[in-house]
Amino acid sequence: MDTIVLLTLIGSALRATTPLLLAALGGLFSERAGVVNIALEGIILFGGLAAAISVQQMEVRLLAANPNANLAYLPWLGLIFAAIIGGFVGWIHAVISIRYKADQIISATAINLMAIGMPALILTGLYQNTTTSQPIQHRLPLWGVSGFQLSPLVYFAFLLVPVVYFVVFKTPFGLRLRAVGEHPEAADSVGINVRRMRYYGVIISGVLAGLAGAFLSIGNLNQYVANMSGGRGFIALAALIFGKWHPVGVLGATLLFGAFQAAATLLGGSNLLPPTIVESIPFILTMLVLAGFIGRAVAPKAVGKPFDK
Amino acid sequence: MKKVLLLVAALAFSVTFAQDFVMGINFDAGGKFDGSFNEGTWNGFNKAIDELSGDYDIEPLEFEGQPDTFAQGLRQMANEGADLIVAPGFSQADAIHTIAAEFPDTNFVNLDGWAESPAANELYVAFAEHQGSYLVGFLAGTMSQTGVVGFVGGMDIPLIHKFDLGYQEGVMAACPDCTVISNYVGVTPSAWNDPAKAKELATAQQAQGADIIYAAAGASGNGVIDFVNETMCYMGASRETPLTATSKVLPKSEAYKAKCGAGSQPLFFIGVDSNQNPRGDTDNNLRTLNHGLTSMLKRVDVAAYNAVNDVVNGEFQGGYLTLDLAADGVGYALDDYNKPLIPEAVVTDLAKIKEKIISGAIMVTDYTAQ
Numbered sequence: 001m002d003t004i005v006l007l008t009l010i011g012s013a014l015r016a017t018t019p020l021l022l023a024a025l026g027g028l029f030s031e032r033a034g035v036v037n038i039a040l041e042g043i044i045l046f047g048g049l050a051a052a053i054s055v056q057q058m059e060v061r062l063l064a065a066n067p068n069a070n071l072a073y074l075p076w077l078g079l080i081f082a083a084i085i086g087g088f089v090g091w092i093h094a095v096i097s098i099r100y101k102a103d104q105i106i107s108a109t110a111i112n113l114m115a116i117g118m119p120a121l122i123l124t125g126l127y128q129n130t131t132t133s134q135p136i137q138h139r140l141p142l143w144g145v146s147g148f149q150l151s152p153l154v155y156f157a158f159l160l161v162p163v164v165y166f167v168v169f170k171t172p173f174g175l176r177l178r179a180v181g182e183h184p185e186a187a188d189s190v191g192i193n194v195r196r197m198r199y200y201g202v203i204i205s206g207v208l209a210g211l212a213g214a215f216l217s218i219g220n221l222n223q224y225v226a227n228m229s230g231g232r233g234f235i236a237l238a239a240l241i242f243g244k245w246h247p248v249g250v251l252g253a254t255l256l257f258g259a260f261q262a263a264a265t266l267l268g269g270s271n272l273l274p275p276t277i278v279e280s281i282p283f284i285l286t287m288l289v290l291a292g293f294i295g296r297a298v299a300p301k302a303v304g305k306p307f308d309k
Numbered sequence: 310m311k312k313v314l315l316l317v318a319a320l321a322f323s324v325t326f327a328q329d330f331v332m333g334i335n336f337d338a339g340g341k342f343d344g345s346f347n348e349g350t351w352n353g354f355n356k357a358i359d360e361l362s363g364d365y366d367i368e369p370l371e372f373e374g375q376p377d378t379f380a381q382g383l384r385q386m387a388n389e390g391a392d393l394i395v396a397p398g399f400s401q402a403d404a405i406h407t408i409a410a411e412f413p414d415t416n417f418v419n420l421d422g423w424a425e426s427p428a429a430n431e432l433y434v435a436f437a438e439h440q441g442s443y444l445v446g447f448l449a450g451t452m453s454q455t456g457v458v459g460f461v462g463g464m465d466i467p468l469i470h471k472f473d474l475g476y477q478e479g480v481m482a483a484c485p486d487c488t489v490i491s492n493y494v495g496v497t498p499s500a501w502n503d504p505a506k507a508k509e510l511a512t513a514q515q516a517q518g519a520d521i522i523y524a525a526a527g528a529s530g531n532g533v534i535d536f537v538n539e540t541m542c543y544m545g546a547s548r549e550t551p552l553t554a555t556s557k558v559l560p561k562s563e564a565y566k567a568k569c570g571a572g573s574q575p576l577f578f579i580g581v582d583s584n585q586n587p588r589g590d591t592d593n594n595l596r597t598l599n600h601g602l603t604s605m606l607k608r609v610d611v612a613a614y615n616a617v618n619d620v621v622n623g624e625f626q627g628g629y630l631t632l633d634l635a636a637d638g639v640g641y642a643l644d645d646y647n648k649p650l651i652p653e654a655v656v657t658d659l660a661k662i663k664e665k666i667i668s669g670a671i672m673v674t675d676y677t678a679q
Binding site for chain 2: 016221227
């Protein structure tokens with residue numbers, strides 16, 4: 001294989017990994033705190049929509065005021081919007097499942113359903129179009145050497161792994177987060193505010209999933225496309241399980257998913273192996289892990305259970 | 310009280326019997342303003358009603374459904390006395406076949422779908438996408454400066470293989486030594502909405518030498534278009550084609566000049582369904598080089614337009630209908646955006662190819678007929 005194809009393959013794998021890694025690290029915070037967050041899928045969509053629309057709307061107005069304005073900062077504002085909206089949707093999930101102790105799966109499913117319908121409504125209002133937002137001119141820049149350039153969010157996602165490791169395993173905050181996910185009653189008895197910790201966990205997961213969405217819409221593309229998450233939120237959850245709720249494990253799992261997707265991309269052109277088989281291998285591995293054939297994945301003990309004081 | 314009742318009765322009477330025709334359209338998932346399939350159908354439908362509204366009183370109905378509510382929309386409109394319901398999308402075919410039996414007075418037109426032994430009130434319209442794809446493939450084979458061209462399909466289904474195969478045959482007819490790299494975004498419906506994956510496919514195809522990429526992938530195609538518009542150029546052309554001359558003299562956009570040095574050659578995409586050529590105009594300047602080489606046109610608007618007219622004229626016939634090159638059901642887009650790229654001689658060649666396909670001198674293989 002010549003070097004250009006190999007470099008492309010590596011770049012492709014890293015780009016495929018990025019949204020999964022961001023969302024899975026988000027899911028790690030939520031699940032470590034004891035709240036299942038299958039709403040990652042929907043939050044990715046909301047984040048992507050928020051980033052694309054905020055940049056597009058600001059761009060149009062600013063360019064109308066001054067056609068030569070330097071708007072290089074705009075996509076970064078879009079990222080902030082995506083994080084805020086992602087965090088907000090996470091907060092909704094938190095309120096329903098922590099404060100009102102509703103079933104976490106149902107609350108998250110509702111958010112996922114909302115993420116199919118609501119963007120269409122918003123897009124129709126803004127652009128008379130149900131599937132795509134208007135393309136933006138100012139997307140996130142690409143960083144790197146010529147021939148191998150990646151979105152800043154790719155670097156951010158990978159740098160986040162040691163940060164998450166440190167926060168979750170080496171700080172009092174992380175200790176409390178894990179405690180409320182393992183044994184909320186015990187955590188409560190030593191004076192940890194279980195609900196507050198869980199709110200933090202779910203909101204952080206929303207922020208990170210929102211950034212994953214922004215990567216898809218304004219990092220990798222120049223517009224929002226309906227349902228563009230394409231199941232990445234669910235794959236991130238699978239990676240979270242495969243990675244045993246540990247940041248380094250999650251990194252390995254998402255890299256595996258990304259690498260297989262990139263390999264499938266390249267194989268698709270040849271007649272060696274059907275790409276769908278290659279792409280499904282990580283899922284088969286996930287099932288094997290879940291079934292206990294390869295190591296054991298032990299979820300936080302109190303995950304999915306509302307805390308009743 | 311009596312007066313009110315009379316008024317209500319009069320209103321009811323006028324509502325039920327005032328129109329000459331009731332025409333419905335049941336949109337496919339994606340919605341009315343999807344910028345391609347549904348919108349094209351709606352445009353043709355609307356155009357026909359507009360033209361006929363001087364002579365007839367036509368009440369249009371519409372319903373935007375999802376796969377689980379298609380049947381509901383069809384039934385509702387049929388219950389309201391629709392004379393015709395246009396329903397784009399192969400996933401509506403089953404519902405139509407069932408409901409057409411319940412409402413023999415309503416005519417149904419489905420685009421892209423198929424059902425066994427249709428009754429007199431159901432028409433299934435297919436398009437000869439393989440013929441249109443052959444044309445754009447012939448153009449790609451004629452123009453490619455690397456001898457490698459790409460195809461990015463959406464969901465891996467026979468309908469998309471029909472595009473793929475026609476395209477490959479067209480490329481080979483123009484350039485027997487060329488290579489076509491085909492990739493599909495996925496095997497589930499989410500493959501229509503995954504531009505990120507489509508963009509990776511285009512990236513990989515370019516790394517393997519493709520300089521022209523044809524996308525038949527619904528909204529995922531945006532990823533291919535974005536890849537071409539963002540990357541703009543490549544190094545390492547190996548063939549001299551008509552494109553070498555035309556792209557050399559065309560002025561380039563500022564972004565292109567900044568990005569692409571001496572010896573680089575421009576990348577192109579080929580759009581699908583509607584005319585996507587304008588999307589290759591990265592700097593909103595018609596005079597600079599356009600990255601959309603052409604688009605394979607699928608005239609869903611023609612199908613909807615004809616259906617409305619046929620019903621009004623009492624000429625509706627059920628069964629199957631294929632809109633091919635001869636019927637202008639498919640074609641390739643040539644407009645102000647891509648005219649500067651394609652020399653007159655190539656346009657003439659394409660016209661000859663088109664004639665040969667229509668006359669049967671060239672037989673393009675229809676994947677779905679195999």
